[in-house]
Amino acid sequence: MIVDIKLRSGRYLVPGKILVEKDYIFLTFGFNRDLQSQIKLMQGSHWCGIDDPPRKSWWRVDNTQRNKFQLEYLMGGNPYEPYDKDIIKHEYHRPLYSHQQAGADFLLTMKRAILAGEMGTGKSLACIEVMERSGFPDWWYIGPKSAMKAVELELKKWNCKVNPIMITYDGLTKMMKTWENNKIAPHGVWFDESSRIKSPTAQRSQAAMMLSSGMIKDHGDNAYVILTSGSPAPKSPLDWWHQCEVTCPGFLKEGTYAKFRASLAVIKQEENVFGQAYPKIVTWLDDANKCAECGLTKEAHGPVDHDYKPSVNEVERLYRRMNGLVLVQFKKDCLDLPDKIYRRIELKPSKMILDVAKTLVKSARTVAQGLILLRELSDGFQYVEVKSGEQLCPTCLGNKEIDNPLIGADIPKDSLPHDFNINEQPEKLICDNCGGSGSIPTFTREVELLDTPKDDALRDLLDEYSEVGRVVIYGGFTGSIDKIVSICEDAGWNYIRVDGRGWHSNLQDDNHLEVFQNKVVEHPRVAFIGQPGAAGMGLTLTASPVIIYYSNDFNAESRIQSEDRIHRPGADHNRGCTIIDLLHLQTDYLVLENLKKKRELQSLTLGEIAKAIGDANGSA
Numbered sequence: 001m002i003v004d005i006k007l008r009s010g011r012y013l014v015p016g017k018i019l020v021e022k023d024y025i026f027l028t029f030g031f032n033r034d035l036q037s038q039i040k041l042m043q044g045s046h047w048c049g050i051d052d053p054p055r056k057s058w059w060r061v062d063n064t065q066r067n068k069f070q071l072e073y074l075m076g077g078n079p080y081e082p083y084d085k086d087i088i089k090h091e092y093h094r095p096l097y098s099h100q101q102a103g104a105d106f107l108l109t110m111k112r113a114i115l116a117g118e119m120g121t122g123k124s125l126a127c128i129e130v131m132e133r134s135g136f137p138d139w140w141y142i143g144p145k146s147a148m149k150a151v152e153l154e155l156k157k158w159n160c161k162v163n164p165i166m167i168t169y170d171g172l173t174k175m176m177k178t179w180e181n182n183k184i185a186p187h188g189v190w191f192d193e194s195s196r197i198k199s200p201t202a203q204r205s206q207a208a209m210m211l212s213s214g215m216i217k218d219h220g221d222n223a224y225v226i227l228t229s230g231s232p233a234p235k236s237p238l239d240w241w242h243q244c245e246v247t248c249p250g251f252l253k254e255g256t257y258a259k260f261r262a263s264l265a266v267i268k269q270e271e272n273v274f275g276q277a278y279p280k281i282v283t284w285l286d287d288a289n290k291c292a293e294c295g296l297t298k299e300a301h302g303p304v305d306h307d308y309k310p311s312v313n314e315v316e317r318l319y320r321r322m323n324g325l326v327l328v329q330f331k332k333d334c335l336d337l338p339d340k341i342y343r344r345i346e347l348k349p350s351k352m353i354l355d356v357a358k359t360l361v362k363s364a365r366t367v368a369q370g371l372i373l374l375r376e377l378s379d380g381f382q383y384v385e386v387k388s389g390e391q392l393c394p395t396c397l398g399n400k401e402i403d404n405p406l407i408g409a410d411i412p413k414d415s416l417p418h419d420f421n422i423n424e425q426p427e428k429l430i431c432d433n434c435g436g437s438g439s440i441p442t443f444t445r446e447v448e449l450l451d452t453p454k455d456d457a458l459r460d461l462l463d464e465y466s467e468v469g470r471v472v473i474y475g476g477f478t479g480s481i482d483k484i485v486s487i488c489e490d491a492g493w494n495y496i497r498v499d500g501r502g503w504h505s506n507l508q509d510d511n512h513l514e515v516f517q518n519k520v521v522e523h524p525r526v527a528f529i530g531q532p533g534a535a536g537m538g539l540t541l542t543a544s545p546v547i548i549y550y551s552n553d554f555n556a557e558s559r560i561q562s563e564d565r566i567h568r569p570g571a572d573h574n575r576g577c578t579i580i581d582l583l584h585l586q587t588d589y590l591v592l593e594n595l596k597k598k599r600e601l602q603s604l605t606l607g608e609i610a611k612a613i614g615d616a617n618g619s620a
Contacts, residue, residue: 007074009034018071025067028058038074041263042067043255061255065213069250079250082221083110083324090133094158096125097569099334104129106327112216112225112248114194114322116232117329119561120337120540120568123228124154127190131162134224136187139164142172142208143192146498146530147538151192153513164188169196169204176207185214188224193537195231195557197246198239200257205242212246230537230561232328237264237284237315244325251325264314266295286315331567338576340567347453347584353377357585371587378585379480379551380452385443393440395433402431447479454550454582455487461548461580462491462527468575469520470544472528474536474562476551476591484529484550493525498535517543536562542570546578552591559595 006013009032016029026048029035036059039045044062048055061067072079088109092101103115103126117123131139141151141164148166155164165186167175189211191197197205215223225247234240241260244252254260258279261267266282283295290297292311294304301308319328331337349357357374364370376382392398406425430436458473465471473488475481481499488495489506496505496512507523509515515523517540528541536558544566552559567577583589 005075007035008076013076020063023063024060025063025071026055026058026060035074038070038253041254041259042070045255064249065216066245066250066255069248070253070255080324083113083248083251085109090129092129094125094129096129097122097334099329100126103327103329104133107224107226108133110324111221112223112325114227114229114243114247114326115329116229116326117334118232118331119230119564120331121329121334122569123192123230124151125158127192127226127228128154128158128160128162130224130226131164131188131190132160134188136222136224137162138186139188139190139224140186140211141166141190141192142169143190144169144196144537145502146535147192149503149513150538150540153511164190169207172211173203173207176210179210179214185211185218185223187215187219187222189215189226191225191227191246194227194229194243194246195234195239198234198242200242200245205246208246209242209249213249216249230564231557232330235556237318240318240322240326244322248325252321264318266290266293284315285311286313287311288313335569337567337569337571338573340563341576341578343578343580345457345580345582347457347582349378349453349585353450353452353585371590374585374587375476375551375591376479378452378454378588379475379477379483380450380454381477381479381483382448382450383445383479384448386446387441388444389442390439391442393431393434393438396431396438398438400431400434400436400438401428403427404429447482449483452584454584455483457582458484458487458548458550459491461546462488462493465544465546466525468545469523469525470516470528470541472530472541472544472547472565474530474532474547474549474552476531476553478531480551481529481531484527488527488529493527494523495527495529498528498530500531500534513539516541530562532558532562536565539565540568540570541565542568542572545572545575546580549579549581551582551588552595554591554594556595 002017002019005016005018007016007027007029008014014029014032014035016027019026024044027039039059039061042061043064043066044060046060048058048060069079087102087105089105090101090108092104096104099117100122103117103121103123107113107115107126107130115123115126139162141148143151145168148168152166191208197208199205200209212225215225227243227247229243231239238257238261241252241254241257252260254263261279261281265284267279268282269277270280271277283290285292285295287297288311290311291301292309293306294301296302296304298308298310319326357377360373360377361370364373373382396402404425404427407427431438434440462471473484475484478499478501481497485495485497494505494507496503496507496516503512505512507515507526509519509523516526516528520543528535528544530536532553533555547563547566563579571577581588581592583592
C-alpha cells in the first residue's frame with residue numbers, strides 16, 4: 001500500500017510517498033538534489049526510471065535494517081536518540097580504574113557500541129561488568145585464539161557470574177553457515193579485537209553481521225552488541241565502516257563500503273595490468289584546504305582542467321559522526337605506564353651468509369620470493385622440499401594413460417592442420433602428469449639450519465634476563481619459532497610457544513599464562529615465544545620487562561599489538577618496558593622500516609635488494 005510521507009531535506013520536510021514490499025522499499029518525491037543524494041547513499045539504491053517498464057518518479061532501496069534506520073531519520077524521526085542520551089553512572093565493587101568505569105558505563109547505557117581502547121587499557125574487566133549487569137546469562141564471546149586464553153584467565157580472576165560461550169572468529173563463520181531459521185540468537189555478544197571484522201567481504205565479517213542482525217531481530221532494544229578494539233586510531237578510516245555496521249546497522253549513512261570510501265577520499269579510476277578499472281585513493285579528505293575534486297591543496301593547485309573546489313575535512317568529521325557509538329580511550333590519557341625503550345642490536349653477517357644471500361637473490365623469480373628467502377636466511381634457516389614417498393597419480397588414477405581429448409571433441413575442421421587425420425589418432429595417451437608411471441612423488445617441507453649471529457645474541461639476552469626469569473620473543477616464521485625454542489631449551493629455559501600450529505609448552509602446568517605471570521618461584525625461567533600474528537592480541541605478559549624481536553613480518557597491526565603485551569597495567573616502572581630488535585641481513589632493516597612507515601613494497605625491485613646485499617658484502 002502506498003502511503004503519504006514527508007522526507008527531511010535540510011530544515012524542510014518534502015512531501016513524498018512510500019511503498020514497502022518484501023525485499024524493497026520504493027520512494028517518490030518531487031525533484032530535490034539533497035534528497036536524491038541521501039537516497040543514493042542507501043544500500044541497493046536504484047533509480048526506477050530505467051526499468052522496463054519505467055517508473056520515472058520512483059527510487060528503490062533494499063528493505064534492510066540499515067535502510068530502515070536511515071529512512072526513519074529522513075521521515076522526521078530520530079533513530080540516533082538512544083546514542084544522544086546522558087551516560088548512566090553505576091557503582092562498582094571491583095577495583096576498576098576511572099576509565100574502565102567510564103567504558104562500562106558507556107557500554108551499559110548504549111548496549112550496542114564500540115569500546116576502542118588502546119591495548120592495555122583494561123577493556124576485558126569493563127566487559128565483564130557489562131555482561132553481569134546486563135541481566136542476561138546467554139552471552140557469546142567472539143575473538144582470536146590468543147585473546148581467548150587471556151579472557152578466560154580474566155573471567156576466572158574476577159569470578160565472573162556469567163559464563164559466556166567462547167568462540168573463535170573461524171568458529172563463528174562455520175556456526176553461522178549452518179544457522180537454523182528458528183534458532184534464537186543470544187541476548188549478548190562481545191566481539192573482541194574487532195579489527196578482525198573490518199573487511200566487509202571477509203567471511204568472518206559477514207558472519208558477525210548475520211549474528212548481529214539476528215540479535216536485533218530477536219531481541220530489539222534488549223540486544224547487547226559490544227565490540228572492543230585495540231586500534232582506536234586505525235591506519236585507514238575505512239576500517240570503521242563495517243565495525244559500525246555490525247554494531248548498529250545504518251548509524252553511518254553510507255550504505256556500502258564503496259560509498260563510505262567515496263565520501264572520505266578523492267578517488268580516481270586506474271587500470272591494473274589486465275586492463276581492468278579499479279578505484280584508487282588519491283588522498284584522504286583530511287584537510288579542508290584540499291580540493292574536493294583532485295585533492296591538491298589550494299597553494300599547489302595551479303592551472304588544471306578544473307577550478308579549485310574547497311572540501312570538508314571528512315576524516316575529522318567521521319569521529320564526530322561516530323560520537324555515541326564509539327568511545328575512544330588512549331593509554332596516555334588513562335594510565336601511568338613506563339615509557340617504551342627501543343633498542344637495536346645490529347649484527348654483522350659473515351661473508352658466507354652474504355654469498356648465500358647473493359645466490360638466493362639471483363635465483364629468485366619474483367621480489368616476494370627473494371624477500372622470503374632472505375628473511376629465512378637472516379633467521380638462520382631455509383625451507384626445503386624433500387621427497388617423502390609416492391602417491392597415486394590423480395590424473396590417470398594409476399592407469400598410466402589418459403583418454404585422448406581430441407577423440408569425440410567438436411573441433412571446427414578449419415582450425416586443424418590440413419594433413420591432420422582424426423582417425424589416425426590413438427584413443428589413449430601417456431599421462432602427462434606422471435609420465436606414464438602411474439604415480440607422482442610427494443614432498444614434505446623440512447628446515448635446514450645454519451648458525452647466524454642472531455643465535456649468540458639471543459643466548460646473551462637470555463643470560464641478561466635470567467635473574468628476571470621472564471622474556472617474550474617473537475619470530476616471523478614457524479621455522480624461526482622452532483629455532484628460538486631450541487635455543488631457549490639449550491639455555492635451560494622453559495617455553496610457551498604460540499604460532500599457527502597452536503599452543504605448546506614443555507611446562508608440566510597446563511595453565512600457561514598463570515605460570516608466566518604469577519609462578520616465578522615454581523618456574524624461575526619461562527620464555528613466551530610466538531609469531532606476532534598468532535600471539536600478538538589480547539594477552540597480558542607484564543611479568544616480562546622485555547620483548548625480543550628475533551624477526552618481524554610485514555603486518556604493522558601485528559607489530560603494534562604485540563609490542564603492547566608487556567606495556568599495560570601491571571608493568572613494572574623500575575624494570576621498564578624494553579623492545580629489542582635483532583637486525584642481521586638488510587631485509588631485517590627493510591621490514592622494520594616498512595613497519596614504521598606502513599608503506600607498501602610495490603616500488604621495490606630485486607635489483608635494489610641485490611644492491612643492499614652487495615653494499616653489506618663490501619663492508620663485511
